[in-house]
Amino acid sequence: MVGQPQNSAGSTPTPATPASTEIAATTEDKKPQQLPQAQNPQNPESHPPPPLSPKTDPPSEAGKAELPSTPTRAEHPSPTIPLIHEPVFPLPNPNTGPALDTLSYLESASLMSGTLESLSGLGEDGSSVGSDSEINGLTVRRTDKYGFLGGSQYSESGEREVRVEVARQREMKWLDMFKNWDKWVKHRFQKVKLRCRKGIPSSLRATAWQLLSNSKELLEANKGKFEELEREQGEAKWLDIIEKDLHRQFPFHEMFAARGGHGQQDLYRILKAYTIYRPDEGYCQAQAPVAAVLLMHMPAEQAFWCLVQICEKYLPGYYSAGLEAIQLDGEIFFSLLRRTCPMAYRHLKKFKIDPILYMTEWFMCIFSRTLPWACVLRVWDMFFCEGVKIVFRVGLVLLKQVLGSVDKLRELQGMYETMERLRNISPDTIREDVLVQEIVTLPVTEALIERECSIQVRKWRESRGELTHQPVRRLHGTRAIFEHKRRAAAISSGGSFSFLGSSVPPPGPLRASSRMQSKKRGHETKDPQKQKE
DSSP states (O other), X not given: OOOOOOOOTTOOOOOOOHHHHHHHHHHXXXXXXXXXXXXXXXXXXXXXXXXXSOOOXXXXXXXXXXXXXXXXXXXXXXXXXXXXXXXXXXXXXXXXXXXXXXXXXXXXXXXXXXXXXXOOOSSTTOOOSOOHHIIXXXXXXXXXXXXXXXXXXXXXXXXXXXXXXXXXXXXXXXXXXXXXXHHHHHHOHHHHHHHHHHOXXXXXXXXXXXXXXXXXXXXXXXXXXXXXXXXXXXXXXXXXXXXXXXXXXXXXXXXXXXXXXXXXXXXXXXXXXXXXXXXXXXXOTTHHHHHHHHHTTSOHHHHHHHHHHIIIXXXXXXXXXXXXXXXXXXXXXXXXXXXXXXXXXXHHHHTTOOTHHHHHHHHHTTTTTTSXXXXXXXXXXXXXXXXXXXXXXXXXHHHHHHHSSHHXXXXXXXXXXXXXXXXXXXXXXXXXXXXXXXXXXXXOOHHHHHHHHHHXXXXXXXXXXXXXOOOOOOOOSXXXXXXXXXXXXXXXXXXXXXXXXXXXXXXXXXXXXXXXXXXXXXXXXXXXXXXXX
């Protein structure tokens, strides 16, 4: 806790009034207690708890006089993460410049190199912004409807709102689907996809994401597993990096603003549990923002299993050592760019801007650090339903918007200018409805991605040799996960597997291509509102 400012020399100290004394006593009562030390309970000060971030220089006397003395208060203390008492710093204007939590392209490249050093801090002192006590009412700050206190992803109140009656009608439709989820996925998946593209109601988003990813069933099949993982000690090298990364995840969001607050503690629990659940993969820094987005919508255990599905089914190999999968997808992405926007392709090729320099953060964080928050949620709704093709489409649409015209390229006459534009895409230039419409109409299908993947794997082997890591085949969204589950169940029971209504099983690994998904099945009801892939 920061000390009170000292009286200037020669001034007469003012005695405390009864009211001020009472307030001081109340403040003292609300101080969070230090966690007990297991090594030496008689002398707790001999082994102070390790800080969550590197130690910073103490503020000057002038700075002390300006800082409030409200301590940070964590609502759910954790024996693993000690509580840190630190001053509260004023929030910047939400309309000034990009968010400080945005990774630079050089930092994205450091992710690719596999280095374990933490990324640079938010400020010179590496502190988070805000505190639980401020959020809980001691200092009133207006958050947007998503919980952001500021930053580039702060949403203005003037955004178009859905009428209440329309929102309630959509909620009822989703609740009806939840009651018979497997039947909807099996027989009316095109309708499910259409509703995901329209946007999942915010009140039902957590449940929908878990059903779309099949993480709900995974949780039910592994009851108690998350608590079991939490009780294990974990590997020190991963835990140290995770602790240093906690305060960098959405520091302008009320859930993660407090150093050592409940949001950061839950994030630590999830990331630590994953390193124990998948010790061969450990921890990758890009997993932290993904887990943080999930935590904004659901409890820690549900978020953990949802993260597992993303890492293992949707984006397998993205967070493994060497990150070969993301490098391979970078080559696929660049090849698709040549098809969809030749002008942007030629510009990037002219200045030798490798895709890994700008798409690493986009893909690995699923655009959670790049787009306005309303767009992030719409992209995630479609991603959980349709898989990685949505990630490819969003990236291609962004490049088309930034580099897709002569007028735009006239301002970007070099590598530096181009990279600055790509890593600082102005949220004012992105309209939610326009972005979604361009995403759903872009002709990039699962079949095209898989075909291009085969080409790039062959080129990789010719130039670099065999892949070090062979991740499992990724599944393109809800329908592919559902069919994979049915296939596995049929094999385990020893019965025959009818693939999408066909009596002949598919050759080789399961491929949920658009061609297979569009096969007509006699027992299904035709949907008049089918959309193209």
